[in-house]
Amino acid sequence: MNPITHLKAKLPSPLRRLADLAYNYWWSWTPERISLFSTIEPTIWQNCHHNTVALLESVAHERLSQIAEDPQYLKRLQILAHQFDLYMRDQATWANHVAPHLTQEDPVAYFCLEYGLHESLPIYCGGLGVLAGDYLKSASDLGVPTVGVGLLYKQGxxxxxxxxxxxxxxxxxxxxxxxxxxxxxxxxxxxxxTVKVMVRQRTVRVQVWKARVGRVDLYLLDADRSD
Known part of the structure; x- marks a missing residue:
């Protein structure tokens, strides 16, 4: 079971679209999307450093059930989920008009040592990471087929x-x-x-994690394996 499906199974039925949004950093780009999560349980939201997945896993079932019966909250969720679906399906993008030769089968590959997407993914330390994160967000908004590749740091x-x-x-x-x-x-x-990488004449096997950044997938290499 993939993690999105697993998270949906833990949520009341009216709130299950939250899982789709939680696993795509599209939610972090505007205040109204952020507030969809921050208003669920503000204290937990702060304590988990604005991590949408940790938030939904930590909130008491009673609180989730309460929100699932709140018509105003459900309306907000419905609107944002609809906006998200339209965004992900939109074919009338800048890239389709200006650079139709770029496709999902032949995308732009962007490599960087750090990506500053959001504080809930602390794998950056300054301007380079924030710039790289903004490149991916812009590529997503413009519809430029792009794949990001970077490193996943255990401690950040x-x-x-x-x-x-x-x-x-x-x-x-x-x-x-x-x-x-x-x-x-x-x-x-x-x-x-897993992928094998040569580091100082030593073979290191890394596994791969994916972060969704709107329409862009960011693949992060993780060497924290027992083998």
Whole structure:
């Protein structure tokens, strides 16, 4: 079972379209889409660092049932889900008019060491990552067939806080990929797709995770494997 289907199974029937939105960073581009998630449970939303998947997995069933009976919330969800469907199916894009030779079978490949899509995917540390993330979002909006390729970092960027003495301290938090808007890429037998990479005369086997960025797929290489 893919993670979107798995998440849908945990949600009340009227809210199941939230799973489709949660696994595509399209939701993060406008305030009204963000508020669809932030208003579910604001405290959990803050504590999970605006991670849509972690939010929906953590909210109490009673709260989800309450929202599932809220006509105003359901109307907002219906409108945004419809907008999302139209966006994903739209063929009248800039790229189709200006660059019809670019297709899903022959897309642009964009490589970068970091992508700043959103704080819930902390695999960037500055301007380069944010720029790369914006490239993918723009490619999606313009309809340019694009595939992103990058690295998936277990700890991501450093976090900082002030201790009781007023000194700044750095700390790292491990990313839990299975509870983030990521999908482990699997083959037709359900096994993780792996790639062999030579690093300093040593063969490293990496697995691949996919992040959905509107119409663009971002593939992230993960070397955190036991083999």
């Amino acid at each position: 960027y450093v976090r900082q806080h002030l201790n009781r003495s007023g000194w700044q301290e750095d700390f790292y938090r491990d990313n839990d990929f299975e509870h983030m808007p990521l999908e482990l890429v699997r083959d037709e037998y359900g096994q993780p797709v």
